Amino acid sequence: MTETSEFWSQLFVFVLASFIGLGVIRRVSRLLHTPLMSITNAISAIAVVGSIIVTGADYPPVIRLMGGIALFASMTNIVSGFLITDRMLKMFKTDRKPGDGGHS
């Protein structure tokens, strides 16, 4: 598969993914816009796969160092992103149970 047609197939994926993104996000409940922000953070930290390769492959240390920092940054987003999302979502209840639902 030639280099250009590779680009086009990537662009193709990007277009389809954007359609899905716009379609799905538009239907996210307004109640959950704050958690939405944090979960998309976490998901876009999928960039971590790129940094894993760079960090772990047999490359010059300086390169691998860059990868390592990137990996650390992404990992932070993943962990904090998912955790805080779940923490917020835990709070949403229909019927009030006495006591508090996860004060911070």
Add this chain to the structure above:
Amino acid sequence: MTETSEFWSQLFVFVLASFIGLGVIRRVSRLLHTPLMSITNAISAIAVVGSIIVTGADYPPVIRLMGGIALFASMTNIVSGFLITDRMLKMFKTDRKPGDGGHS
């Protein structure tokens, strides 16, 4: 790009496209399920692009003949599919205008 990874990128596209398809079709108005059937017919006749290549390229006549028949078949679907869809959709009105809206 290797042959297998080409396959995977096609599968990837297929998965994304199915997500879009299910998402979009589920929201089609119940009023329009009959026109929906005919317009999807027409759209899936995009297979025409395959037959155009086969028919027009410098291939042995028997191959090109198969392509030609396929092209004819797809073309029929495109034409009749879009035409009948539009014919049906023309009929849907909110406020009645006297006289008929496209009797057949």
Add this chain to the structure above:
Amino acid sequence: MMTTLVHPAYIVATALFIFALHWMNTPQTARRGVYAGVAGMALAVIVTWAQPTVIHHGWIALAIVGGFAVGVPLAMVPLTAVPQRTALSHAFGGLAAGLVGTAEYYLGLGEGPDTLTAFRMVAIVAEILLGFLTFTGSLMAAGKLQEVKWIPQRPVTYPLQNLANLALLLVAAGVGTALVLHPTADWAPHLFPVVIALALLFGVLLIIPIGGADMPTVIAILNAYAGLSAVAMGFVLDNKLLITAGALDGSSGLILAIIMCKAMNRSFTNVLFGAFGQVQQTKAGGEQKVYRSETIEGAAQVLEQASQVVIIPGYGMAVAQAQHKVRELYDQLKKRGITVRFAIHPVAGRMPGHMNVLLAEADIPYTDLVEMDEINPDMPQVDVALVVGANDVVNPAARYDKSSPIYGMPIIDADKARTVFAIKRSKNPGFAGIDNELYFSDKTWMLFGDAKGVIGELVKQLSGGSGMH
């Protein structure tokens, strides 16, 4: 130049197709959807035709002209024939996919082994299997719907049928695998036609045991197959536009099939292997219960007195082509300040959305077409429920009679209305082939006769009588 243009063009076409289906979500934007679809299609065709590899143009032009010559009349069929037309177009789609797949295989043979990689062969075999079985299967379905003489309407069943079909499928799969493993073996070119033959045969056998009335569901499933065959072609040609369009088509077929099965409270397997239509044969005929029929005059008077009328159309209205008469009735009643609404059951008629299209054709505002779930709560307040050639979709047995084949299927609560008029020609049952106690209820009055005729009479009465008011 053209070769580079093809990629962006295909992306644009894909986007246009997605918008086309997206805009079908409301009648206001639906026609825009058609234009988007046409634009995408035109773009794709032109760009492809302009490819440098395309050097012979005669046949292409010829095929396109032929496509128009056949396509235009095919688009003019009466709306009652839409199911057949749809089936036919699936046949064409399957054929196209099968032929291109075949061509690709023999081309690959010419170019030598490296082109026919295992993965490519899998795609090709899948393409021809799906393509050709959709071809014959859809032809059979179209035939049954068109009620062609030599195609048996009633399900044809024989012992071990499903087993036989399964065996056939396995053989086809086996031969296919052989081809995948040794695509260039000298016996391969001769084995390939065998796969085609098996696929064609399988398509026929798949449809034979299914009753004519189940065809709409089958058509939706064949629709999904046709879509998948287009996807397979996309894999063979590494064309993502094909893959996407095929997937869209496939999802549509799948979703419609599911909706129908849900609304009929049946499962896929039951539709495909249940030989459902048989019930029709066994149960039909011989009711001894008493119908009470009403005269046109009487019915007309009751209608005039009503303030809330709900018309429940069914397959019978389609058969009788009564929608235009129904509209005249609608006008007459409206003139008298009576609120008239139509109760639309998801599977009334013989295809999804059947009633909506017919009534829209008769120029009835779609704002007066109410879905089952919305109208049922109001039924108790309704003075007159006028059942026009509907049967199963108003059969109360679906609510409680566990033995009934339609048990559990949601229905329109016609029996909750104060008075019910039911128009049908005879004492014969409907699609499900079972009695409908609604007709024997003491609030129901039958108006026997062809729907078109009966309603025509009603209109005459009302228009005639209307002067004296």
Add this chain to the structure above:
Amino acid sequence: MMTTLVHPAYIVATALFIFALHWMNTPQTARRGVYAGVAGMALAVIVTWAQPTVIHHGWIALAIVGGFAVGVPLAMVPLTAVPQRTALSHAFGGLAAGLVGTAEYYLGLGEGPDTLTAFRMVAIVAEILLGFLTFTGSLMAAGKLQEVKWIPQRPVTYPLQNLANLALLLVAAGVGTALVLHPTADWAPHLFPVVIALALLFGVLLIIPIGGADMPTVIAILNAYAGLSAVAMGFVLDNKLLITAGALDGSSGLILAIIMCKAMNRSFTNVLFGAFGQVQQTKAGGEQKVYRSETIEGAAQVLEQASQVVIIPGYGMAVAQAQHKVRELYDQLKKRGITVRFAIHPVAGRMPGHMNVLLAEADIPYTDLVEMDEINPDMPQVDVALVVGANDVVNPAARYDKSSPIYGMPIIDADKARTVFAIKRSKNPGFAGIDNELYFSDKTWMLFGDAKGVIGELVKQLSGGSGMH
């Protein structure tokens, strides 16, 4: 083996991510969404780590441990700090993208010209530009939201600012183009850091002129940038999982930004280049109109008499952390059989959904949180509208005063209620920096003081008084 496993794994991960966002469409399924997201992420990480090309594991493990060490505490921040945390995570995301892009470039240099094709270079340059400007930009935004000393809250403007920024952008683009055309020229490796520097600088300059209160919108836009940089990385690494996830992130940022701008009736350009917060400076201070304030006792009595109470929370409730007190008030009133609902304005607070999260934290059932459009029709029947630290979102000037900066922004019709109580600390204006005539209307009574304190008092009154009923 692992190399073949990576493709299906990535496809599954993609699907899981899509489901994760899909399930966010209702609170019932939202948590399932989180689990799906975690599963997809774990799958992707494990499979990638298991790739044969990955031979050094020490640093990876270290970085992951570090990620947890920093990530867990970051997830424990108080909800009022969520905007800052979000901004910070965009900074991290941008940094990661930028670094990987840089690494890829220098790796490519090593492998020779054929790897650094034009298209690949475009992707790399886009990645580092987006990545690094998102990095510094988000840091600035976080700083402004955290109200860090040495980052000016108020917009910093200077003549020809936008022009200067534009020029800078053009320079960066120019240098980038040079790199794309001659990626392996001997000056290229030295020019590359220049692009990085420019991107970092641009990120700072982009944020400086924007007022602290506009940060939420800016954050959403930076969110979109972060997503796009992930997409660019996907292009560089030819990784479709990255492209998809990035696109999902990008759409989310875009849509949230649009929602906010719509609800504030402002345009993107106005937010980005309008230096909006300035208004705050010019208009703030010096109202001469008369406020009529009410005593806690009085307010408590009126509340007790009411049968319909609507609480309208705003940024002030967040600042005061008053949500738990608000809940106690809610309980007190409910005990008396009073219907209490919360009117949620789409941009109340400082981020989308801000109020919902705070009230949910206080364990108030989200079924009592009503959106603006739903509650407004009921406002005339409401006995008491209790405004808790909200200002702009209840400012009637938005309806008619063309000169007002919030003109045209949809508001909650607090002024339509029979009686209005407004809790705020001072006579200072809100985010938009303008007077709010609602406070001077003859049906409004001010309860000056910190929201937490005031509501606490109210609750004391009611709980104390409740005995006598």
